[in-house]
Amino acid sequence: MFRIIFGAMMLLATLRFMARGWVELLYVQPKFFFHYWGFSWVQHPLALGLPAWTVHAVYMLMAAAALGILLGWRYRLSAGLFFLLFTYTELWDLTNYLNHYYFTSLVAGLMVLLPAHRSFSLDVRRRPSLAVATVPAWTIYLLQFQLGVVYFYAGLAKLHPDWLLHAQPLRLWLPARADMPLIGPLFKEVWVAYFFSWFGCLYDLSIPFLLRWHRSRPLAYVAVIAFHVLTWLLFPIGMFPWIMIGSTLIFFSARFHQRLLDKLQRLLRWRLPRVPGSTYRMRPLLQRALLMGLGLYVLVQLVFPFRYALYPGNLYWTEQGFRFSWRVMLMEKAGSISFWVEDSATGRRLPVNTREYLNAQQEKMMATQPDMILQFAHFLKEDYSRKGVNAPRVYADSWVSLNGRRSRPYLRSDVDLASLQDGWAPKDWILPFDDTPYRAHR
């Protein structure tokens, strides 16, 4: 059942992405793409000199793979292909990083390993011997774990003074939706922002456990639906709410899923023979290896989001260790940045017209993310030396506003950004966060 939901969601998501013209906008039109650290070897088709239609072709192939997952057709191949293609397209441009794309990538990767095609699939129809009635519990637990991590860590991230004590950024976001019918006017009330902040935090922290416990499960699932529909109405977060509403069904019992499947079979008038008593079994050695690998994966998932603690400074400000940590909807952060390039022979300084190279979205995302600024500085260095500037040095005047605070200078403007390399080391060229006590009210 999870396979069908996941396949359907991914198919929808991919088609939606294509239908909105985002493929063209995000992956064909830009002249410059930001790569992920450590993944600069992943080449965008355009960078390989391939024509633009290949980018669209990748998306079509991805939609086909999602359909394959949905129908359970050549499942391992479909799932593998989907995982690779989805991850590949995400790696094209760091600008478009979203936690729920990361989540999708992870789940797609896990799905490749799971025997999700052993029931109610075209594969079973093709080779009835594949059919099984039950699968080992760890396959279910794995997915539950992944979902639990997303929620729980998102909840942990909300245990932050800005979120709990100042209701930021919700107190900025909610009034903007005051035009909504019925509940709209409420969003202007500051207490509503506090209520939503606390409720969201509590929800994220508790929902994996409430879903696990069979007694609280039905109510918890109602909360899941309410929570995600609300976020879908309030914020432009695309398919994510629906993916979560669909995915969390994995917490329900096998009987529940079997009933759903039976209903679906009746609806489709396509009944597959049940094979009672047959259990999915792996070769013991393979299973042991797989479980060890997955154990390691679980450990990494648990520890990796905490890497921020190793960095000095304010996490929201420096964003060192921010990504891949399920930190969602936590910041209203905006920046304004202007670069200039200095000719090291003549000392002449040229301002850069950023929009010549980047679209508005890329510019906006870059302005608040140091590693992206660094990449762009390196790109400028190359571009301006082609234009005839001697050994260009790249400087930036950057300002960032965070959660309603007045914008402040962000990076050291006397450091040649093109001379720096990105890495795991703390970025000491980010100016310290001036955390003057937040003035919550007059």
Add this chain to the structure above:
Amino acid sequence: MINKLLPLPLLLLLLLAVACKDDTGETQRVDFDEAAMLDNYGSNILLPGYAFLQQKTQDLQSRVADFTAAPTEASLLAVQQAHQQAWLAWQGINLYEFGPAEQLNLRRNISTFPTQYPKIINAVQSGSWDVNGLYANDIRGFAALDFLLYSENGDGGAILERFTTSTHAANWKAFLTDVSQHLHAQTSELYQQWSPTGGNYLGTFITNTGNSASSSLSLLVNQLVQGFEQIKNKKIREPLGLMAIDGQPVPRAVEAYYSSYSLPLILANLQAVENMVEGTYASGEGLGLADYLEAHHAAGNTQTNLAEEIRAQLQLINAKVAAIPAPLHQAVLNQPQLVNEAYTEMVNLMPLIKADLPSALSVRIEDYGDTDGD
């Protein structure tokens, strides 16, 4: 079983809600009527502003007709004055390039500068041109009229000669007529599209509430930024030569090279920026972005009073621009440091309108892509 459990979380939440209220003493709200603000921009600033521009270009067209019928010093002066009036009217609303203005691509369409005067001379000499064409931006609009109506060295006689005794006098007249008609046609179309009796974009604009990328609020904020960048980059930075590899000033890049009218145009444009921030219209002041910012500040949502800071910075910019000796195309050569000071203060406004303001009002910048707010 469910019934038994139901009150528990609810009770907990209620307790929490009450607890947080006590924690902070916050009972305030963002006291602001966004719909009234949009109505002010649409009904008091833009629709009358477009009507005013249309009327001024209509006037210009009539003065051109008078002049071409009987070119005299007096009729030339009348055309020049009508041209300046229309140009000033344009500065009042050129920031708002969305809706019909965006469809008409108005900034490029009627306000491309510097004009390509060799192309104009060629056209007049050859006797064939099409000022309505797709690639005619640089031979039409205000800057082309600036070239047609003014002499580089301020010699009015030379212009009169162009339209009376020169070999191609008839062509010069016809070209001038075509350009003024194109300008009037564009501004008329703009007004028509906005007018409640025409395309009624006014109605669309006023009811397009919310903060999505296509909302009216978002259009306003984005155009405030982009419109201001036009002033900063096109009208100041380029003539200063900051973008040129050799670093030399480019006097001919100013907006009104021939009439030496660039600085008054910039000041009028800056006044329009201030009006856009405050919601000021010709005969009064309504709700504007500044009021929205102040409502947020009053509710404790922003750390500083951004409206005040923007106001102060705009005043500083105004003073710096006013300190530049006219004409601008000589100032960039003779006193570049004064122009540079104005430019620097313009740069200093950017974080406020590009980071703080959109952030405080939760305005999205582009109409694509999902977010998860990080």
